[in-house]
Amino acid sequence: MPQTPPTRFAYLGPEGTFAEAALSRAVAPGEGVRQPAVSVAAALAAVRAGEADAALVPLENSVEGSVPATMDGLAEGDRLVVTREVFLTVSFVLAARPGTTLDGVGGVVSHPHALAQTARTLARLLPGVPTLPASSTAAAARAVAEGAHDAAVCAPIAAERYGLVPLAEDVADHPGAVTRFVLVSRPGALPAPTGNDKTSLVVVVADRTGALLDVLREFAVRGISLTRIESRPTRDRLWVYSFSLDCEGHVAEARVGEALAALHRVCEDVRFLGSYPRADGRTNRPVPDESADTAFAEAGRWLAGLRTGDA
Numbered sequence: 001m002p003q004t005p006p007t008r009f010a011y012l013g014p015e016g017t018f019a020e021a022a023l024s025r026a027v028a029p030g031e032g033v034r035q036p037a038v039s040v041a042a043a044l045a046a047v048r049a050g051e052a053d054a055a056l057v058p059l060e061n062s063v064e065g066s067v068p069a070t071m072d073g074l075a076e077g078d079r080l081v082v083t084r085e086v087f088l089t090v091s092f093v094l095a096a097r098p099g100t101t102l103d104g105v106g107g108v109v110s111h112p113h114a115l116a117q118t119a120r121t122l123a124r125l126l127p128g129v130p131t132l133p134a135s136s137t138a139a140a141a142r143a144v145a146e147g148a149h150d151a152a153v154c155a156p157i158a159a160e161r162y163g164l165v166p167l168a169e170d171v172a173d174h175p176g177a178v179t180r181f182v183l184v185s186r187p188g189a190l191p192a193p194t195g196n197d198k199t200s201l202v203v204v205v206a207d208r209t210g211a212l213l214d215v216l217r218e219f220a221v222r223g224i225s226l227t228r229i230e231s232r233p234t235r236d237r238l239w240v241y242s243f244s245l246d247c248e249g250h251v252a253e254a255r256v257g258e259a260l261a262a263l264h265r266v267c268e269d270v271r272f273l274g275s276y277p278r279a280d281g282r283t284n285r286p287v288p289d290e291s292a293d294t295a296f297a298e299a300g301r302w303l304a305g306l307r308t309g310d311a
């Protein structure tokens, strides 16, 4: 019997990133093989090229908002779908090579989201010291270990992995910040509805009055709550925006499917980014009776009867 090859999971690397920690939450120890990627774009490209089966990437943070590389990477290029979301509480250390003191730090390197989430604390500990962006917190720790920079903001586990020591612990300005990561794959069979799911979309609206209201109405009239909506420039079309949004429910549910079909009629483009179990610890709002699958099915039978003359 030929063996099924192990699932290949790409993640924002190198070893020691929060993305790797999120991947460990999403898949069991020993399940599949893990492939660190140098950037979010590289992780998504590996999936698109068939070099990985899934990618674990950061999507948004409770303090800093969305991660543009992921938002844009999912809105453009061959379509990928979210199959799982993972929420991780992140804590940061300021780490350096052994023997370094705060006085000896001439620059701090990290992922832009980590620098943004620690900006006030860094300004207090290291007034006037410049910060520099890195592709990830672990890439920053590795660069410090290699002597390219003096200090990094990273996860405690990354400091340990690259032989650094903490100059300061818990340097987050807002302790308890949560980052949302997503596991994305090439389109295929969807995760089955669980009764507490989310659906993600990117819609491009026409440049006309009320276009966004038209989008929102399609959700509202079907009793569907949005959990996130934000605008992003389309980048290739000047002043044309897309809206990236998450709503409650699964595309297999009639209300969500009908809303998507309606958006397909009223928007310039609708990109379906998947339906997957909700993992933020919250429960979807109750579905109004008139938006339940049974109500849609009954209305469909009634309409069919009108058309055949049987009703």
Ligand SMILES: O=C(O)C(=O)Cc1ccccc1
Pocket: 012, 016, 017, 018, 019, 020, 058, 061, 090, 111, 113, 114, 135, 136, 137, 138, 179
């Ligand atoms: O760089 C990492 O470790 C990541 O996974 C991205 C990130 C950066 C800062 C906060 C949360 C996730």
